[in-house]
Amino acid sequence: MASEVERIRHLRALLTRANKAYYVDQSPIMSDPQFDRDLAELVALEAKHPELDDPASPTRRVGGEPIAGFITVAHALPMLSIDNTYDEHQVREWHLRVLKGLGTDGDLEVPLACEPKIDGLALSVTWKDGVLERAVTRGDGAKGDDVTHAARVIKAIPLRLGDGGGSGLPKGRFEVRGEVFLPLSEFERINAEREQADDDLFMNPRNAAAGTLKQLDPKLIASRKLGFFAHGRGVVDEEGPERGHWDFLARCRELGIPTNPLASRVSSIDDAIGAITTFDKARHSLDYATDGMVVRVDRFDQQASLGMTSKSPRWIIAYKYPAERKTTRLLEVHHQVGKTGKITPRAVMTPVLLAGTTVQHATLHNYGRIRDAATEQEATRTDIRIGDEVWVEKAGEIIPQVVGVTLAARPRDAKAIRPPHRCPECDGPVEVEPPEAWEDPSLETSRRCMNPECPAQVRERLIWFAGRKQMDIEGLGEKTIDQIIAHGGIPLRTFADIFRLRSHREQLLSIDRMGERKVDKLLAGIDAAKARGLSAVLSGMGIRHVGDTTARMLARCFASYEDLMKADERALRPKSLTKEEARSLGMPEEPSQRAETGLGKETAPAVHAYLHSVVGKRTFADLASVGVDLSSREHRPASAAAHVPNTVFAGKTVVLTGSLVSHEREPLSRLLESLGAKVSGSVSAKTSLVIAGESAGSKLAKALELGIEVWDEPRLLEALSTCGIPSR
Template identity: 40%
Template sequence: MTAAAARAAELRRLLEDANHRYHVLDDPAIPDAEYDALLRELQGLEQANPELRTPDSPTQRVGAGILPGFEQVVHEQPMLSLNNAFSDEEVREFVQRIERQLGVADPAFSVEPKLDGLAISLRYEDGVFVRGATRGDGATGEDVTQNLRTIHAIPLTLRREATGSAAPAVLEVRGEVYMPRAGFEAYNARMRDTGGKVLANPRNGAAGSLRQLDPRLAAARPLSFYAYGLGVTAGFELPDTHSAMLQALKALGFPVSPEVAVASGVSGLLAYFARLGQRRDGLPYDIDGVVYKLDRYDQQAAMGYVSRAPRWAIAHKFPAQEQLTTVEAIEVQVGRTGALTPVARLAPVQVAGVTVTNATLHNADQIARLDVRVGDTVIVRRAGDVIPEVVRVIEDQRPRDAAGQPLHAPYVFPETCPACGSHTEAVRKVLRSTKAGGIEYAEGAAIVCSGGLFCPAQRKQALVHFASRRAMDIEGLGERFIEALVDFDYVRTVADLYTLTLDAFLEMKRLADERDDTVPETVKAGKVASKWAENLVGAIADSRQTTLERVLFALGIRDVGESTARTLARHFGALDPIMDASEAALVEVPDVGPVVAARIAGFFAEAHNREVVQALRDAGVTWPEGPPQRSAEGPLAGKTVVLTGGLSAMSRDEAGDRLQALGAKVSGSVSKKTSFVVAGEAAGSKLAKAEELGVEVWDEARLLAFLNDHPAP
């Protein structure tokens, strides 16, 4: 080893040790100035000797170049959510369920604060940090490795003292990225002094920082991290308890909340909750509750899981903070899916440390139930400490005239969409329906715009769905491009996609870069490369030749999924008969009930939607049409199949296509009418439902054997 290499190794060791003592042990060994001097020396050595620069070097925390976008990461082990408890009684019921099932009294729990940040997963291979991802939807997250490298509390290598000569082959550590309160206040003060953009609150600051495409911006944010669990591991000896595992993670170099403790039984949990609640405002970070986890791993395994949450853990949320204010106006916002949401414009009020000026009223039923009117004094709270909502009207303080009558009439929901003028309709969750037309609805209704393809408020969502892989499959046309195309008025309906040129895409990209304050000036001034634009133009052109079922699915008709679109295409054979079909005719289609029939008929009753369909045809979008196919053929004709869990030999979509080609209907939910369920790896609630109903279950081996014996026609 050369002198330079030896010194670089020594500097990396010193800096790694300083980071560990500062972020994990809370016992700094050297002043900041000395740390900075060591870092500058290492940077100089690596600049003079590039071969000395390693991926786990502390110098790599400053952030790499701008990322083109975030890659998707499929979690090998899903990042599950937690069920919530909002009262002592719910906690008591949670513990009693565990006691009954395990046959123990006062089981031990690992208890910890519920941080108000962003859940992430860190993957280490042979002791080196190789990838980090957000939780996403629990199954798939975003690769934010470069941004996570900028957080000093996250070790780039595992502590050698803890791993010995052989680090774990794989160690996936899960935890929360958060923004300390002091760092948040200092950052906002600096932004106000320099005219920069201040952050709304620490949680949004943490989440927004990790989703910056320029890691240098994330590096400038005061982010930190606490570990709280594990994902997949290989070559790691798991302790018997969760609390011991947290101490093992701390020894490996991961910061763990100093508030972590062990408590037993209901009384121990509630005492911890009360104790932390009293100290909540004095903690250096925001929390919105506490988390209780059975401490022993064998007891966790015995309790198992339900749906997407473990039975052995629960989040006990703090009561939402509430304040009084007055309603200055009631307005309606149209969401990306067409749902109309009433919003109360409020006199500004501080709730849970945040100035609230707007609060959701949820839907028309909620407005009627509360009888909210302009001028009312209301109680507003941040539900779950996040979303402001109106809880109650103080009727005694309602403004009245001299005769004692209310000054303002009850609010009346609009009959037409404020964004496009299309008629609105009430959409209720259906509990049961029959071919005879009998429908039983759940309580509450959403008011939605029927404008569909035409409504400007739904434009972006309609385009994202239209371009998706299972619809028109326009490769490369993701949300970021669609946002810009709509914002700069290049696209108003899905048909406008087929008029876009190479020059239009390049100009759109230039305008998007100019408005994006995360794009460096050097990039804005540079020439935009055109290969991506050429690919997009080609992908749009390729999508002109498609199938009727893809077109029907791509139109985004409410409640018309892939299976229903395929059934409609087979039943009618062509689009015009579907567009002209009455509700009575649509109900005759297999698996189309009165609710879905009304959705389809209502969609095509809107002239705007028919105009967009004609514009697609005029733009050259074509699909084969033929005679109706009124009965499914094949060995699975008349069978309903549900796929759940992960398959190794093929994707679930591919398996579904193979089964449908053999005559099966592939459904998304299990019922008594389900013929059989195909259960892959990590199958969850659908498998449990099938077992509860006595529905036949196939594993992947049986599915593959059946498909091999019955090749698709």
């Protein structure tokens, strides 16, 4: 026992240190797998010792229940916008205005701080007495959305501040403003996933970060590894010794809050311009998108005496790098067929160096965007022909795209791009999807090969199914799939065919460079994959709108394929069910607890139609016949909600705040849940009851504002005694 308690303390300290080393000091002290192992051990130990509950434990990073919605809160200090410019000369003019404003012509020292401008989202984060209290988006600058649930799972944002080195832990509120961003590697991973699920791609990392931050489910947010850099000071109750921005950044790092390692402090405007120029060369090799350099007067006293205009501070300016655009020649257009049959035009160009990488391929989005145009101006964007001189840019500096054409330079023999009327791979029929009612009627959205046997689709589907994030079949990669298909004698068209490969061992051995060891390893990998469960199968099937996140959500709600098939279209978006309907399906009665299947009004009918289609039913039946397990690994029975105890707490959404003498918070939460309550972390219009102990703060205020019932501790004890729980 004692040693387990020790171990919990040790692991908490170690993992907190490891996070700081990774995010603040940029020098990791342990490997990712080791971190995950230690974290898993800590989770298990904490489950055995609920009395050691600590809201700042590193295990709290994995995400709790989804929140019901967003609350808008006012910023204590407005989050102002920054003037920006694309012109170096205007940065110098800004500096002259600064010197004039300070009443100096060079005799006063005006140090400047330069920081990369991250292409992310501004966020205000507040710690109270060192503990993370609240995070709010910039919003309109005066008020933003409370996204504390998201901040709690962003590992770069400490749940509890360190001791601040020399200056100590800040008492009261300590608010920083910073930038939340999505690392480019994560952006690419998420977009690859969305592409496979046939979802719309995020245009750039900023959109993806914004989309992530506005998710209600902390688990989904935690799964996308958002980063954070602090770059400004908000409300700070206890001033530290720092006299300027540069020192403030250092203090943030001492407290465990990451700041950008490429920031610098310079003493002249020439050096600031030098920093801007140097950084433009270096920034393309970073794992996050940047679009400029922020230059500010470093000293707080000088900032204060400069003040602000009606919309932005006078002591800060952002220089923005112009998006790099190159011209090159469009040589050819490939028509690519994806696993759901979607055909996408892809440009093949003369290679050109763009924003640090050589670019040869670019997306042309869809055929609807390539067309003759009514006006010359529009034509420079849409009337693209093979042989043309085209303009390429990187969207969010990542995905190369063709953005226009030089009409004047069009060669005589330029050829129009013809959308395929037959599938370029199988010659099957192609269907054009009409635009939605509100879209330009002349714009088609996408084109699909309607032949389900299309070999291009079959190949893409098999590759996807075997992929690491789906069925994770070891040894069955793209190359192996191509080799087996090329052999010709081994049937490999359906997912179930994969599991029948064992009966073709001899033929597999006849494939070039497929030795006994390799073949047996492949077959063992295939056998192992049979047990992955419903969510892996669902995400592997490549059903439109069902990526791995949605598949996992469905598997959480339904215990098996059979249960999933019993659900009608509305049950696939359980938020819309009545309490009675939910109970009959074994789901929680409380709609907010059912929200997480995530299927929307548009997607639920499509997914339902696929599941009940002849092809869909045959595919599942085939998989079951070859021994693939179709039961859910993630199912959470709604037992507590399905058999709601008849107590005063039944069906109530309860928020605990302040400290109670009689109960620790976490055990009390579990006790209330066992009595039929849903315990939530934040107060909203959906809260039915707030239990407020000593020194309750903002949650109590919010509850009073919304007119929600509030109980003090004696009232709670009385209610508990009516449920047969004696007070201690």
